[in-house]
Amino acid sequence: MRRIYFLVPDLPTAEAIVDELLLDRVEARHIHVLARRDTPLGDLPEASVLQKSDFFPAIQRGLASGGAAGTLAGLVGVALVPGSVVVAGGAVLASALFGAGIGAWISGMVGLSIGNSQVTEYAEAIEAGQLLMMVDVPKARIEEVGELVRRHHPEVEFEGAEPLMPAFP
Template sequence: MRHRLYYFLPDIDSARRSFDDMLLSRIEQRHIRFISSDPLPPDMPEASFLIKTDVLHGAAAGMIVGAILGIAFGALLIVYFDLGQATVLVTTLMGILFGGWASSMAAAAIPNSQLKVFYPDLEKGRILMIVNVPARRVEEIEKMLAARHPEMKFGGEEPHIPVFP
């Protein structure tokens, strides 16, 4: 498992130095992302669409609602039209697919609700660094960043990030 660490940096130069330190600490580039209200330089990895928006949360919620509605619709079809019991399975799968798709499309326009607490600092021009580190290395990385980057502000930690996000 990985832990997601959030750090605020005051400017691009500080962000670049911290990015280099993370690479030197053998944290792969794919586990380091930056979010800024201003455009980032092309050599700095920007957070993906999935991190910036609520697509994943929306898809999960839509799949749950779609499954419930699919079960209910399938049960109604069985009761009123005397269809086979496989109808419930088919309508449930259709509900899951449609619910996940429709909800993810709506959630694509919504900023990530987990990052909502960081928006005031982002609006002030700070840069948010999001780092996914192995659980066993969290303390080591935190100490290294605190020692090398006193200008950096710790934004929090989120445990239990899957290894393959």
Template structure:
């Protein structure tokens, strides 16, 4: 999947693009609209928590940092066993897994409170009244989806694409 990011001039144009994409067999589940005034987007596809926050990125970074910390703690426990206990390699794996789990959980709690960095890049335009739209398209349909967008909004400039997992959102 590829995620397309583009700005639209107003909410009416967003409605036109959504309708055009639906006519081209793009599911509403694959569309998200972000605008300054959320009351205007009530009847438009909204981003999920994972899309609008830094939940996924934070959880990944937390799992990596927690896993490393857990492995280091396990190695330290092996090198300097507490109270003369015999500690095996299984402890290193266990502390690594526990550290990764705790790191992912703790970081996701922080990440859910922060905006997605992709959306933040468009924050100024959104505050000025433009509408950010994100559309997930199968790799083989990207050009077709871009054509449909331009038919509904000729001035839309697709400013970015990135690989996107089809199970998020």
């Protein structure tokens, strides 16, 4: 899945786009709308904390760095303890998994407190009253969905697609 971004000028346009996306078989759980705090969204699918924060990218970074640190700690432990060659594989694997888990947990908590780096690019437009629509679609449908929106709403700014999207919602 890839996330595509649209800057929408007003609520009626956003509602019309959501209706068209739903008719085009884009599930409602894959549509997220972000607006200024004082904007009532009504029935529009509001972006959750997970879309507003850097939670998933932080987890990915923490998983990688924690796993690497855990593997290194396991290797150092095996090298320093004499006679531990027999259980070396298990010890290194266990420390790598432990490090990955701790790294993902800590990074995820930090990521929740940091604004989404993709969304911060649109902060000025959102504060000016525009709405940011984030739509998660399969890679093969990016152009199709972009064209659908552009065809019916030329006033909408298609901002492109995120280069990488995690596999979980």
